[in-house]
Amino acid sequence: MSSSKNIVFDVVGTLVSYDHLFNAIDSRLGPRLRAEGIKPQLLANTWFETAEREYTYLSMSGKYVPFTSVFRAVFVRVLWMAGIPEPRTFASTEDLEYLMDAHGALQMRPDAVECVQKLRDAGFTVWGFTSGDLNRVAGYFREAGINMPAENLISCDSMGIGKPDPAVYQPLLDRLMEENEGKKPWFAAAHMWDVSAARRTGFMGAYCTVLEKEPLLDLFGDMDVVDDTLGGMANKIIVKQASAE
Incomplete structure (x- = not known):
């Protein structure tokens, strides 16, 4: 749960x-x-x-x-x-x-550990949803010293459907909302195509510009949170969530 x-x-x-x-x-x-x-x-x-x-x-x-x-x-x-x-x-x-x-030996961004810890300290359960191989991606977390429970790490490989197909986001959205009395979960990414698709499916959307620089909101649509750093994005998510409670 x-x-x-x-x-x-x-x-x-x-x-x-x-x-x-x-x-x-x-x-x-x-x-x-x-x-x-x-x-x-x-x-x-x-x-x-x-x-x-x-x-x-x-x-x-x-x-x-x-x-x-x-x-x-x-x-x-x-x-x-x-x-x-x-x-x-x-x-x-x-x-x-x-x-x-x-x-296969990629590394976490310098503020990734801080970002995850901030959110956990604020009471969030953190999930990972990847298009990559689960063993490889789990290794990235281990190398960074981030404890990511296996049950909280999901790959498109297990579904046989790739992001950004809405069908790939929907089951997790439905599960999290059912378990939590209809409360919307967040989806966070540095790929605007990814987070915008998740947001259209029903997630709250948080976008970090660290990878793509330009949000292109006119093209992809509005976000609930946008920031230039992972740590800054986490802060804004926490504030936005608190204001909704």
């Missing part, structure tokens, strides 16, 4: 930073990429964006494939689309394995 106050976090990109992988791309492929006029960070973001699109499109079409499998598969295509004429010569299988290992 959860508490009367619940917050569901997207994990990778929100609590967890991509910086470790960005640095790995720079150290492994940086000189080669710059020789082609490609910034390593641009390639990294293009890789993530392409993988998220293909993951979502596959799910929408009825063929769910775990995100990590999609992420690995599209790497060569991303190099080609970036203008590398012979991507398999440009980057070896060993290069890709090195980068995938880095992806």
